[in-house]
Amino acid sequence: MEIAQQRFSYRTASWGELAVSGALVRSECQRCGLQHHVNPLINALCFGTATSPINTLAKCTVVGCDGMIFYLALPPEGGEWIALLRGDKK
Numbered sequence: 815m816e817i818a819q820q821r822f823s824y825r826t827a828s829w830g831e832l833a834v835s836g837a838l839v840r841s842e843c844q845r846c847g848l849q850h851h852v853n854p855l856i857n858a859l860c861f862g863t864a865t866s867p868i869n870t871l872a873k874c875t876v877v878g879c880d881g882m883i884f885y886l887a888l889p890p891e892g893g894e895w896i897a898l899l900r901g902d903k904k
Contacts, residue, residue: 827866827867827868827887827898828858828863828864828865828866828867829854829857829858829861829862829863829864829865829866829867830858830862830863830864832854832858832867832887833854833855833857833858833863835889835890836890837854837887837888837889837890838851838887838888838890839851839852839853839854839857839867839885839886839887839888840852840885840886840895841872841883841884841885841886842883842884842885842886843874843876843879843881843882843883844881844882844883844884845874845879845880845881845882846874846876846879846881848874848876848879848883852885854867867885867887867898868885868898868899868900869884869898869899869900870884870885870898871883871884884897884898884899885897885898886898
């Protein structure tokens with residue numbers, strides 16, 4: 815069975831909404847710029863479907879980097895990557 819693609823609002827997105835919508839997600843370090851592909855379905859299973867990646871920061875795992883990682887999303891219909899940050903965190 816195919817999962818229906820839904821639009822999501824990056825202002826209220828949860829891991830579950832991102833997974834169901836088919837949005838692409840990646841993480842990026844604010845300091846060194848390292849980027850990783852992120853599977854929103856796996857994060858929904860690990861952290862809960864209602865948990866939001868918005869304003870979620872984690873320490874960068876690159877040796878010698880003291881930056882923080884944040885998430886970005888690309889809506890399934892395309893467009894630009896959207897930083898999942900509120901306010902002036904980037």
